[in-house]
Amino acid sequence: MTALPDCYCPLDGTRVPSGSLAWCCPSCGGPLDLDHSPTPASLGSLSGRANSLWRYAECLPLPVPDCTLGEGRTPLVPLTEGVSAKLDFLMPTLSFKDRGAVMLAALAARLRPERVIADSSGNAGTAIAAYCARARLPCTVYVPRGTSPKKLEQIGAHGARLLVVEGDREATARAARAAADEDGVFYASHVHNPYFLHGTKTYVHELWEDLGGRLPDVLVVPVGNGTLLLGAALAVAELHTAGLIDRRPALHAVQAAAVAPLAEAWRAGAEDLVGVTPMAPTFAEGIAITRPPRARQILRAVRASGGAFHTVTEDQLRHAQLDLASRGLYVESTGVACWAATRDDGPLGATLNSRTAVVPLCGAGLKTGLAG
Template sequence: MTPLPDCYCPYDGTRVRAGSLDWCCPSCRGPLDLDFAPTPAPCTSLVGRVNSLWRYAECLPLSAPSVSLGEGRTPLVELGDGISAKLDFLMPTLSFKDRGAVLLAELALRLRPRQVLADSSGNAGTAIAAYCARAALPCTVYVPAGTSAKKLEQIRAHGARLHIVDRDREATARAAREAADEEGVFYASHVFNPYFLHGTKTYVHELWEDLGGRLPDVIVVPVGNGTLLLGAWLAVAELHTAGLIGRRPALYAVQSAAVAPLAHAWTEGADDLAGRTPMAPTLAEGIAIPHPPRARQILRAVKESGGGFLTVTEDQIRDAQGDLASRGLYVESTGVACWAAVREGALGDRTAVVPLCGAGVKSGVADG
């Protein structure tokens, strides 16, 4: 079994030893990164490998998976005008969160905690519940009041215990983090645990392979807590450092105009969140995160890539959701945010890929 790498705090350098159940930096209580710098294999070496994200074994901090459900290798389809969509809603639990959840469950299986705990607005919770079921690990998922009934049904179906917090997403995260400090608890946080990012980065490794060893001019991702964007940042760095791509694509982050703290900070030229920003209800509930813990990393990744931020209105979300449905793609409202942002030419003539992150059956199509 491959030894586990240590974790470290990206802000103050504090190290956390491999195998620890510590879920955050002991000094600043911030999220952790992984002391892991892999070298990806060239495309020619991937022929004949397992048809899941585990085909990129050299780039993953865990090897020989026992809890895989065949996640990854989702289709890439053209939408027109140089834009393609990656159908990441075609995953075992119908969202891209499976990419990170399988890494967390595999890690928990090796650490053998008495309890796995997660917090989520829905998709991450269903993914963690499913992979914990696969691993026969006891799991509790904290969710805010108002979470989609279909997502709650899915979490329960996998045998996880639901803890519904009668407040918003932020309060739910605080409650989960308090419980995560108890002895013997593995906090399967898709925000704080860096293994999750090393799962989501396989999204870009797949793009690179499917496009014949290259990447589009622009990678567009929805951003709430930023787990897909930061995973993409990791993958692009790995491929570029290995000499497998000649240039780095620009990363464009999409937020709902109703809850856009990162886009606001970007506009202000700030390196971190610029105070409290106005917030309103949004159809894109999965990215409605007012205070993402990795804000500084997200802003830095976008800046270093030469990208930017885009925001979308509720009407744009509804229209884009209907447009995709008319093309045969039934995607939940959060999952259409990127298409809503770029479908009318926001990127000019540059090639781009957008993710369709969650299936429409999870929350339904918005009325409009």
């Protein structure tokens, strides 16, 4: 059996040995990173490999698991001149979260905990429930009151136990973290567990392969807890260090204007969150996170790439969803945030000029219906 890499705290360097059920740094309580610096395979060597994210085996910290559902290798289609969309809503559970969830389920299957728990506003919970079902692992998912009924139905259909928390997304996370400290529990946290990030990074490895060994000038990424953005930063670093790309794309992060703590910190020039951001209603419920635990890492990654933060209004989200639907793409209201920012009337669209860009369409419209 392949040995697992250790985890470590990026803030104070505390190490957590492989095989541990610890879900955070025992010293500061912060999220962990993985001591894993792989070298990607060359473009030519990928031919004939499995048509899933597991084709990038050299970069993944786990071997192909029994619980795979063939996740990854989603289509890349043009939207406008210079801007393409990666259709990550065409995953087994209809969201990009499958990329990370399969890694968590595979890790849990190796560690054999008594039970698995997760917290989510919907998509991560459905993905973890599905892959735990595939791995025959008992699973409990904590969700906030007000989660989309369609997502609740999907979680329950996979056999997971649902615990609805009275309160917002932050209250839900606190409830799950309290349970995570119990003996024999594996906390399948898409925020704290670094294996999730090593799943989401395959989004960029696929783009690199699809574009013939290059990346676009700009990667536009929705940010709540930042798991797709941080995964993208990991992949870009791997490809650049290996000499497989000669320049790094700029990472442009998008938040809903209604709940934009990271964008506010960015505008203030801060290295961490500033003040307390209240929760407000938004169509982009999946990225409505008031206190992302990896805030410092997210801000640092965007700055290092030469990118920026952008916010979109509720009207822009609504119009972007209808616009994509008119192009044949029915995407949930959170998943259209990047297109809302990149359209000609969006905060990024006017500044792209001739630069190429890719936006992820992260979740299927069937999960939430139309905004408004």
